[in-house]
Amino acid sequence: MWSSNVSISNELSISGLSATELANEFGTPAFIMDEADFRARAASWNQALQQGFGENAGHVYYAAKAFICTEVARWIKDVGIGIDVCTGGELAVALAGGIEPAKIELHGNNKSANEIEKAVLAGVGTIVLDSLYEIERVGAIATKHGKVQRVLLRLTPGIEAHTHESIATAHEDVKFGFSIASGAAWKAIETVQNYPAIELRGFHAHIGSQILDTSSFEISAERLIALLAKFRDEFGVELPELDLGGGYGIHYLPGDEELAPTVVMRALVTAVTTSCSLHNLSIPRISIEPGRAIVGPTMFTLYEVGTVKDVILENGDKRRYISVDGGMSENIRPALYSAEYTAVLANRTSNQRAISSRLVGKHCETGDILIRDIALAGDIAPGDLLATPATGAYGRSMASNYNHVPRPPVIAVANGKARVIVRRETEADLLALDI
Ligand code: LLP
Numbered sequence: 001m002w003s004s005n006v007s008i009s010n011e012l013s014i015s016g017l018s019a020t021e022l023a024n025e026f027g028t029p030a031f032i033m034d035e036a037d038f039r040a041r042a043a044s045w046n047q048a049l050q051q052g053f054g055e056n057a058g059h060v061y062y063a064a065k066a067f068i069c070t071e072v073a074r075w076i077k078d079v080g081i082g083i084d085v086c087t088g089g090e091l092a093v094a095l096a097g098g099i100e101p102a103k104i105e106l107h108g109n110n111k112s113a114n115e116i117e118k119a120v121l122a123g124v125g126t127i128v129l130d131s132l133y134e135i136e137r138v139g140a141i142a143t144k145h146g147k148v149q150r151v152l153l154r155l156t157p158g159i160e161a162h163t164h165e166s167i168a169t170a171h172e173d174v175k176f177g178f179s180i181a182s183g184a185a186w187k188a189i190e191t192v193q194n195y196p197a198i199e200l201r202g203f204h205a206h207i208g209s210q211i212l213d214t215s216s217f218e219i220s221a222e223r224l225i226a227l228l229a230k231f232r233d234e235f236g237v238e239l240p241e242l243d244l245g246g247g248y249g250i251h252y253l254p255g256d257e258e259l260a261p262t263v264v265m266r267a268l269v270t271a272v273t274t275s276c277s278l279h280n281l282s283i284p285r286i287s288i289e290p291g292r293a294i295v296g297p298t299m300f301t302l303y304e305v306g307t308v309k310d311v312i313l314e315n316g317d318k319r320r321y322i323s324v325d326g327g328m329s330e331n332i333r334p335a336l337y338s339a340e341y342t343a344v345l346a347n348r349t350s351n352q353r354a355i356s357s358r359l360v361g362k363h364c365e366t367g368d369i370l371i372r373d374i375a376l377a378g379d380i381a382p383g384d385l386l387a388t389p390a391t392g393a394y395g396r397s398m399a400s401n402y403n404h405v406p407r408p409p410v411i412a413v414a415n416g417k418a419r420v421i422v423r424r425e426t427e428a429d430l431l432a433l434d435i
Helices: 017-027 035-057 070-079 090-098 111-122 132-144 184-192 214-235 261-278 292-298 333-337 427-432
Strands: 031-034 055-065 082-085 104-106 126-129 151-155 196-204 241-243 285-288 297-313 318-324 354-360 369-377 385-389 410-414 417-422
Touching: 017 297, 017 385, 017 410, 017 417, 031 035, 031 417, 035 055, 035 261, 035 285, 035 292, 035 354, 035 410, 055 241, 055 292, 070 082, 070 090, 070 417, 082 090, 082 126, 090 104, 090 111, 104 111, 104 427, 111 126, 111 132, 126 132, 126 241, 132 151, 132 184, 132 196, 151 184, 151 214, 184 196, 184 214, 196 214, 214 241, 214 261, 318 369, 333 369, 369 385
Parallel strands: 031 410, 055 082, 055 285, 082 104, 104 126, 126 151, 151 196, 196 241, 241 285, 318 354
Antiparallel strands: 031 297, 297 318, 297 385, 354 369, 410 417
């Protein structure tokens, strides 16, 4: 839940810096990011992949959509892993951070011709193709520039992953990929053969996000490998790559489970080796794309309490509303996916009795609820600081300017020092776009 350098024994601190010091220097709300923890998590997924698959290990592609900025792209480069980008914007940040184009993979179900052209010209290692139109577009653009583009086909293996409906991606009724069951995948395989400027390297599937058991990943690997075998039977060659996507779940609440890198890898190695030997295939190079599992636990959001209000409910019960200076603009996940978070008093300890409270933001909307029901000290008052753990994934990256609230900064902390890696937006930034 909390990153490794956070301590909450007395006042909350990270790498020796207290929540109060951070709030005084950088303001609130702010995303506070544990740099060493990010690097360690990225390295541990890489190590698990290398150890699990040995010479058949492909790349760990960090899923940039979870959170990216130029400085984090530099850390990815230092750790030596690759990156999965799904738009021209994410591609621009990856390149600005100096990530080797060969270690960049371009995703997306509707890449524009401009995005494809930028990727082909930059020399990205892989484009993951998602539709027949895209095969044609990539083929034409690569031909135009005299290049041969390596690609994977994104497939839907027909799996109902156990997660929120909006973040499950591999059942049949989704916008992503080519369905194996319907024959769309085979049609795509045949279509790709007509384009000499496209080199089909293998298949990809991403089955969903915040998944907490390994069985869906195993089934997905088995179905993709069965198709690799069918390809070999038809075309007489084995495709060399398989990308099994991301989606590994993390802790959000005390007592939550998570999927550790070694646990995931043990399951994938067994599934892949068993299926390959069943089909008499050599093991392809295996890649994965964790986003949340790398960045999620590395950040917490620091808020200041602005108001506390007790509301009497129809049944006579009292509900305490604690309002903080952020809300659905920097954490849309509770409103969008009913995601649950916890929070702690960060600037002091309290021995007051905990009161059942609702943590809400400052937006003009009833649904602007960060935590529906949480027991917080009865003496929490305006000026207190609260911290919400595990907001690194899809927090800042999905932040909006709803109600013209400037988006919070990201502050990286390492070795007892804090620095801004994404600055706070200002009202001038908001006005800058208006003509
Ligand atoms: N690879 C592909 C092709 C993906 O589409 C995604 C996430 C990932 C990898 C990384 O998944 P992760 O390891 O982070 O679970 N906004 C939602 C999550 C959407 C995920 C979209 N795709 C949320 O806040 O839960």
